Amino acid sequence: MFAATQPRRRRKEARPSELTAAALALFVEKGFAATRLEEIAIRAGVSKGTLYLYFDSKDALFKAVIQEGIxxxxxxxxxxxxxxxxxxxxxxxxxxxxxxxxxxxxxxxxxxxxxxxxxxxxxxxxxxxxxxxxxxxxxxxxxxxxxxxxxxxxxxxxxxxxxxxxxxxxxxxxxxxxxxxxxxxxxxxxxxxxxxxxxxxxxxxxxxxx
Amino acid sequence: MFAATQPRRRRKEARPSELTAAALALFVEKGFAATRLEEIAIRAGVSKGTLYLYFDSKDALFKAVIQEGIxxxxxxxxxxxxxxxxxxxxxxxxxxxxxxxxxxxxxxxxxxxxxxxxxxxxxxxxxxxxxxxxxxxxxxxxxxxxxxxxxxxxxxxxxxxxxxxxxxxxxxxxxxxxxxxxxxxxxxxxxxxxxxxxxxxxxxxxxxxx
DNA sequence: GTTTTTAATGACTTTCGGGTCATTAACCTA
DNA sequence: TAGGTTAATGACCCGAAAGTCATTAAAAAC
Known part of the structure; x- marks a missing residue:
């Protein structure tokens, strides 16, 4: 059995909030330092590189998570x-x-x-x-x-x-x-x-x- | 000026509690994952190697901190x-x-x-x-x-x-x-x-x- | 004073994960 | 449908930190 790799989707608008949602869940569960960016990316259904398309750094992602939460x-x-x-x-x-x-x-x-x-x-x-x-x-x-x-x-x-x-x-x-x-x-x-x-x-x- | 390096002291009995005290303070401040073992060692006045003389791993140190806190x-x-x-x-x-x-x-x-x-x-x-x-x-x-x-x-x-x-x-x-x-x-x-x-x-x- | 024991060291190895970028392919437009 | 734009990818780089160990020296034993 081969896992059929999903075709790429271009969803510029939806990505940031999907990424912050995934990040929030994992930061809450494991803490900021113990959460790997790749886990966040996978949970949001994208690759690690895509994450950096929308956020400059892990710190910036954290700030975005809190700001969006307000x-x-x-x-x-x-x-x-x-x-x-x-x-x-x-x-x-x-x-x-x-x-x-x-x-x-x-x-x-x-x-x-x-x-x-x-x-x-x-x-x-x-x-x-x-x-x-x-x-x-x-x-x-x-x-x-x-x-x-x-x-x-x-x-x-x-x-x-x-x-x-x-x-x-x-x-x-x-x-x-x-x-x-x-x-x-x-x-x-x-x-x-x-x-x-x-x-x-x-x-x-x-x-x-x- | 040369920082006079302190002479070594052998204090087998005192080390474990000094290390857990230092670890508690830093874990509380920065979180477990973000705390470096060397920081803990320095705060306890020893080297990183000494820490491993008393605790098998970072995880073991965490457990000891909580257990000692009871x-x-x-x-x-x-x-x-x-x-x-x-x-x-x-x-x-x-x-x-x-x-x-x-x-x-x-x-x-x-x-x-x-x-x-x-x-x-x-x-x-x-x-x-x-x-x-x-x-x-x-x-x-x-x-x-x-x-x-x-x-x-x-x-x-x-x-x-x-x-x-x-x-x-x-x-x-x-x-x-x-x-x-x-x-x-x-x-x-x-x-x-x-x-x-x-x-x-x-x-x-x-x-x-x- | 000499020898033995072992607490302590810190340079070294190794693994892990944040961050980069050349390449790929989805979507748009003409 | 061809060509252009850019969202998306993942292999790669590299610094940082966990964990190791041969060496050093403080204290104990004699």
Missing amino acids: VPVVAEGEAIAARHDGSAVELLERLLENWWSRIGETEYAGIPKLMIAEARNFPDVARFYYENVIRRGRALIGAALERGMASGEFRRLEVETTIEVVIAPILMLLIWRFSMAPCLGREIEPRQYLAIHMELLRQGLERSRV | VPVVAEGEAIAARHDGSAVELLERLLENWWSRIGETEYAGIPKLMIAEARNFPDVARFYYENVIRRGRALIGAALERGMASGEFRRLEVETTIEVVIAPILMLLIWRFSMAPCLGREIEPRQYLAIHMELLRQGLERSRV
Whole structure:
């Protein structure tokens, strides 16, 4: 049996995103340094040479992966917050729901783990990601918290640090899924996890009834 | 000026732990694949050849780093839980305090980030770490939660998932410190972070006053 | 002080993978 | 359908880093 080599296809438009998608999957799984460019190329259905047609270097490919991963989901969250008129806890719920359906359930879900693992090898990319995603995401949560505190719905806590505590379980869910879970067969059930997180927050943030 | 080359020292006993300490620091900073063995050797004050006197391969060194990082801190937590006779929330506080002073403030603090980044390249080490640290840590938190629910101090929630939600911010604190923080100069203040986490938990877990 | 043992060294070998480029062939246009 | 353009290929180059080992010298033994 001879593996019939596929005829070449010229698909200039489709290649870059196919390559970054393949790269994202492999970087998340094995880490940047341990991923070979040829693996990425094969996964994207091209040769190594083709990869260099679209990206100058392995580093450039990494940067492209992160930049492409910055979908307008943050802007979407900002729009949700702007037109929201219910309670603060409802706003937090909506932001969480939106985040999950637009990030958690998509191919972008691996980016947080990748960014965390490689931040110190790509400090400029880390800063870019921080400025364009984390900072704006934090601001969204911060505004919701402050709204709740101002209206008397939430008790008063130091906001900046509370933001971190609120976001942490959301990130850990994705990190776990792309790191330990595949080694253990112990998936976390996301909907239940997020529901309990939200439930603890709802009551934990509530202004004490004295 | 000639750099006076230090005279050799024969220190058979001290070398292995000095080498694993150097390796841990560099693995956490740069990742396993991107760390050169010679860097580790230099940091430990020896030559590359000496490293191979004590470890068979780079992989073996990684395994040793993780295994050495499993200090008896879990057992300590188990002892604290066994002799605790106060409220469940006090138990959670004590466990958190012990964890922070015995892990969070020591050189071992980098291990969670390292393990998360490399789990899928070392699935057997990941399982070992899970069995010996994570599983026992989860069991500790789970027992505290169940004690609180049984006594009526906490409301009833699905325990297994609640454990994950409770642990997540504690892990994210360390992960952040060893990944994004060094790139941004945005350290999280640990004591305040842990205090707010505990405060949200205290009220979030409380049985509702109907 | 001399000999023996073995911890330590660093130059060397080898393998691996990032990056290059001359060649090939798919698609377009006239 | 012939000719031109350029997307795609994969053999090749080369530097870097894992791993080896003959040699050196620190400490121990006598």
